[in-house]
Amino acid sequence: MANAILKRTVEIVRDRLGHALDDVTIDRVAIGLFFTGVKLSTGHAGACATPVKDIPDAVCCPGSAMAMPFPGKLRGRRAADLLDEAMEQVGIRRTLGIATLNALAQMANEDRVDERIEIVEGLDAFAAAQVGVDDTVVVVGAFVPFLRELRRIGARHWVLEKDPSTLKPHEMPYFREAERAPEVVPEADVLIITGTTLANDTLGDLIALAKPSARIVVVGPTVTIIPDAFFERGCHILGGIKVTDADAFLDILSEGGSGYHFFGKSATKITLRKRL
Template identity: 30%
Template sequence: MTYRPALHALLDWIRPYADAVILDAQIGPFWTAVLSRRCGLASTPHLSHADALLHPPSLRREELIGRPVWEVAQWVLGDEPVRAGAGLAAINSVIEPDLSHCRQMNAKDLLIQRAPGHRVAIVGHFPFTDEVRAAAGELWVLELNPRPGDLPAHMAPQVIPQADVVAITGVTLINHTFDDLVRLCRPDAYVIVLGGSTPLCPALFDYGVDVLGGTVVDDPELVLKDIAGGATFRELRGKRPVLMFQEPPD
């Protein structure tokens, strides 16, 4: 199996919780949730919004419930996207974020704060792209499935080294592009990993990341119910955005 540095670092981090068992799970068209020590989220991979609705995920929740977290977490290394997403959700379900290093704040707001006068690259198309574009000196959006105004993901080697601020979707951990992308960032670039899939784990700071913009689930029952009903991330209730910094924020 291919060695994937960041994913193997995450697996090493959760090794002390290898005996944790998955108590509940949901695999919806857009999001996957795994409940063990806490509720972990990850995107359910799909080609497009329409594809997610037309083709239900190939994985059933019954295949997760009762399994050791450690076993399912290994799936993140594999090439089957839906299982890799479930593996990342399992990892997130046992990571307890150090709240002394966190601030309740949306990664979008941090990006907009950092954008003025800077060149910004965003990997992954987010709903707030236009707001960042209005604030940034220059903005590039790299996307595997480009929309109008986006650049194709294969242009990352030409774009990312130019950027002062780089925002990378946590989904890159699922599709195994994360390691290559962070290697393209300049040493002086400000790097944010963001989105509901993002592990709030200090291990990722060893890869040139400055801030982790993830999600804390406060009401697992509500989140599981919404995911089962096909909710998108914006529609999910019972969760809140959190930024994790290397040092405790002021």
């Protein structure tokens, strides 16, 4: 389903931009430790989580480096070409494709009004989910601010994570191995999923495990701010980003920065949700 969401979103972007897409090229690429960013010739930018642990070529030495898409060589390439890699490739090439898709989505969403969708800049996706003390929450990915807020509220919660080393000792009682998703996810009244699952093709499986009444939130810079395909497949809230200063944003990514470094400076949070 994750691939289906990508495919549908790419179709929407191509349809909205039409022939204008033909003239859009890649101006700059930054492959960072946490996120990869793409800036377009139009000035728009987008990001995707960098799959460092899943890149077999991310090792020394020259032989492996030959297979990597060097950022400098991508400058001037048609953005439309990288869209195809969002669906057809894996690893860092898919990452670049999704980052390009997210940049084009920001371009395609300008001045667009959809009465079915509420778009709120600066609103945190966790706040939009309106988690209550009586809710059981399952968080896919180590979202430290979300986990902190869940402990403050006192809501019953679990965190599914592939790498437990990303969690602090006081968070470990809530840890569940990612392989236990079929057991844990159906318990969720609120299911919060990292957008990285879009890149590794696990989003669809997680959505399918949720009970029908669950509120499903997909969040992170990897999330595309065109929500149609997500909402069509059961998601209720998307938490993405809007890049406000493309060059400063890519500078931060290239220096190993994350949301702590770019939110409120070169990017802002943006939440999209279905209108009741």
